[in-house]
Structures are given as C-alpha cells and as structure tokens.
Amino acid sequence: MAPEYLEHGLITPKLDVFAFGVVLLELLSGREATYLKDDEDEKEKGELLLSGSLRKVLSGGGDNYDVMTKLRGFVEPSLRNDYPFDLALAMAELAMRCVAREADSRPSMTDVLMTLSAIYNSTLDWDPSEVRKPDSMVLGR
Known part of the structure; x- marks a missing residue:
C-alpha cells in the first residue's frame, strides 16, 4: 500500500500509480512485493520490499557494468538474460518512479x-531470434 494511505488514509489517483508500480516490480522480478530474505550469510531474517532491493x-553506485x-x-531468472538490458533498465526506473x-x-x-509505449516501440526493433538459444536447442538435443 502507498505510504500516504497507510499513514493518513488518503486516496488519490497516485495511490493507483503506486499499486501499478508494485505490479511492475513483481513482473520484472518474478517475486512478490514483499519476500523473505534467503541469504544464509545474513544472520538476520525478515521481510524485504522489492522496491528497496x-x-x-539502481542507486548503488559503480559503473554501468555493475548496475x-x-x-x-534482480530480474526474473527464468528470462535467462534473453532480453534487451536497456529496456529492462527503463522498466525498472519506471517502476521506481511509480513507487516513490x-x-x-x-x-x-x-x-x-x-x-x-516508448518501451514497447523500442522492442519493435528487437529480434528475439537473435538472442542466444539454450544449449539443448542449439545442439538439437
């Protein structure tokens, strides 16, 4: 839920924008909006928000390769990196703007x-057949 609703009970169109941003985060990551830490090195267990992750x-600093x-x-692992990175980044940035x-x-x-619409139009130039195929498909197994 949007912070303004939780804190003050305010209902505005921006509440829907927040909810839509949460849906974008879930679609992009393949996880629920809140999830449990699953890191054995972490002594502390608890819930995390996708938006925080x-x-x-996005703001961790470092170079473009690091981002x-x-x-x-962060992105849904079943996509196996078979997507244009710049479009995933644009979706991630949009989601973060929505959940401000x-x-x-x-x-x-x-x-x-x-x-x-701009992101979709950018995909019109993307040919998924140029993306690497899984080994089993390349070798004909």
Whole structure:
C-alpha cells in the first residue's frame, strides 16, 4: 500500500500509480512485493520490499557494468538474460518512479502509459531470434 494511505488514509489517483508500480516490480522480478530474505550469510531474517532491493540496485553506485550485473540478478531468472538490458533498465526506473514515497514524485498514469509505449516501440526493433538459444536447442538435443 502507498505510504500516504497507510499513514493518513488518503486516496488519490497516485495511490493507483503506486499499486501499478508494485505490479511492475513483481513482473520484472518474478517475486512478490514483499519476500523473505534467503541469504544464509545474513544472520538476520525478515521481510524485504522489492522496491528497496531495486533501489539498492539502481542507486548503488559503480559503473554501468555493475548496475547491469545487479539488475540482471534482480530480474526474473527464468528470462535467462534473453532480453534487451536497456529496456529492462527503463522498466525498472519506471517502476521506481511509480513507487516513490512522495505521491507528488510519482508520474501520472498518462506519463506511465507514454513511457510504456516508448518501451514497447523500442522492442519493435528487437529480434528475439537473435538472442542466444539454450544449449539443448542449439545442439538439437
């Protein structure tokens, strides 16, 4: 739920933008909006938010390769890196804008639609057949 609803019970169109951002995060990562830590090295167990995980990926500093590596670790593993990285990054950035803590910082749904349309139009130039095939398909097994 959006922070303004939890804290003050406010219902605005930006509440829907927040919820849509959560759905984008879930689609991008293949996980639920909150999930349990599954790191044996961590002594502390508890729930994490996808938005917090992605925020660390996008604002963690480092070079483009570092961001690419971290984002590929965040994205649904069954995609097996068979997607254009720049489009995944654009989706991640859109999702983070949608789940901004301050409602005024979130885009309108019109802006979300325009951004999604631009991302979709970028995929028209992407040929999935050029993506590497799994070994079993390449070798004909």
